[in-house]
Amino acid sequence: MGSSIGKAPDNAEGENGHAHDLSINREEGRNLLSKRILIELRNKENYKRFVSEILGTALLMYFVCGVSMRPDGNVTLMEHAISAALGIMVIIFMFGPISGAHVNPAVTFGFALVRRLPWMQVPLYITGQVLGGILGTVVSQFLFKTPSTVVLSIPYEGVPVSFIAELLSAFLFMFLACSVASNAQVTGLFASIAVAAAIATNIIVAGPLSGSSMNPARSLAPAILTGYLKHLWLYLVAPFVGAGIGAAVHHLFTH
Numbered sequence: 001m002g003s004s005i006g007k008a009p010d011n012a013e014g015e016n017g018h019a020h021d022l023s024i025n026r027e028e029g030r031n032l033l034s035k036r037i038l039i040e041l042r043n044k045e046n047y048k049r050f051v052s053e054i055l056g057t058a059l060l061m062y063f064v065c066g067v068s069m070r071p072d073g074n075v076t077l078m079e080h081a082i083s084a085a086l087g088i089m090v091i092i093f094m095f096g097p098i099s100g101a102h103v104n105p106a107v108t109f110g111f112a113l114v115r116r117l118p119w120m121q122v123p124l125y126i127t128g129q130v131l132g133g134i135l136g137t138v139v140s141q142f143l144f145k146t147p148s149t150v151v152l153s154i155p156y157e158g159v160p161v162s163f164i165a166e167l168l169s170a171f172l173f174m175f176l177a178c179s180v181a182s183n184a185q186v187t188g189l190f191a192s193i194a195v196a197a198a199i200a201t202n203i204i205v206a207g208p209l210s211g212s213s214m215n216p217a218r219s220l221a222p223a224i225l226t227g228y229l230k231h232l233w234l235y236l237v238a239p240f241v242g243a244g245i246g247a248a249v250h251h252l253f254t255h
Contacts, residue, residue, distance in 0.1 A: 046124055052099035053128030054135065056091045057217055060103050061136025061151075063087030064218060068151045069144035081203040085196035092192040104215040105129050106239035110174040110247035116181060126217075133221035141225070149226050153211045153219040153235045162210035162231075163238050169202040169214045170242025171249075178250035214239055 067075055067083040088103075095101040100117075102108045108125040111117040117125070141148050155162030176198045180191045199214070206212040213219045219235035222228075 046121065049099035049121070050124050050128045052095040052101070053103060053125050054132040056095040056099070056101050056103040057129045057132030058136035058139070059091055059094075059132075060084075060087055060215075061133050061218065061221060062140050063090075065137060065140030065148070065151050066144065069140060069146035071144075071146075077204060077207050080207060081200040084203060085200035088199055089192040089196045092195060096192075099125070103129060103132070103217070104239075104243075105217055106170050106215065106243035107174060107177055109240055110177070110243035111181070113244055114178065114247045114251040116178070129217040130220060133217035134224065137221040137225055147226070148222040149228070151222045152226060152228055153213045153223070153231070155210055155231050155234060157209045159231070159234060163234050165206040165209040166213065166235060166238035167242035167245075169206045169210075169212050170239040171246040173198050173202060173214055174243040174246030175250050178247055178254075182250075182254060210234075214242075216240065 063083050064080075064087070067079055088101075091103060092101045095103075100111075102111070102125055105126045108117060108122055108129070112119050112122050137148050137151070157165075173195075176194060180194055202214060203212045213235050216236045216239050219232065223232045223235075
């Protein structure tokens with residue numbers, strides 16, 4: 001009995017010491033995180049990236065809405081594809097050197113997943129993209145005098161089919177984006193052509209099924225402005241899942 005009583009204080013002291021070490025580690029972790037956040041906030045380049053993503057996504061929505069909000073309303077699938085493809089080429093040339101011209105939260109997530117973008121910058125990028133999407137849609141609605149209901153993302157062939165279509169579109173686009181980003185020989189004009197071709201092809205193939213948004217910011221803006229949120233979850237979840245898988249598969253193939 002005396003032996004067991006003698007060991008109890010040692011165990012308690014050991015447990016207290018372990019708890020104290022954990023507390024110190026947590027405190028150090030919080031301090032390190034705070035320092036990293038302050039460093040990111042003081043980095044002027046991050047503000048340039050933020051504004052770049054706002055303007056780039058706003059411009060993307062202007063191109064998307066512009067062709068859809070035409071007064072005659074007679075817009076073909078090919079016109080949608082060409083407008084989006086040429087628009088993204090313009091955006092890449094304008095903002096690519098500043099922020100990478102993601103203009104898509106799913107793309108930002110994919111790049112962060114494979115460590116091509118610091119996770120600390122992800123909130124900055126996605127916030128800019130969401131704000132830009134709303135700004136571009138509001139401006140387009142004002143200019144073309146047409147409600148943003150015409151650019152809502154709709155699962156034309158039902159939720160299961162549309163979910164798979166959006167997932168596949170995002171997967172293909174993200175895989176290509178990673179290939180372009182990791183290939184030093186594919187730069188400038190060639191990179192923008194490759195990205196534009198992927199967007200146009202996805203719209204032509206998957207457009208009749210889901211609208212082929214591939215972009216949560218593109219779907220979120222008109223949904224918020226119209227209040228139609230019924231199928232919004234699909235266009236938020238599927239692109240993130242598809243882009244994440246696309247980035248991960250490309251990483252497995254190349255490492």
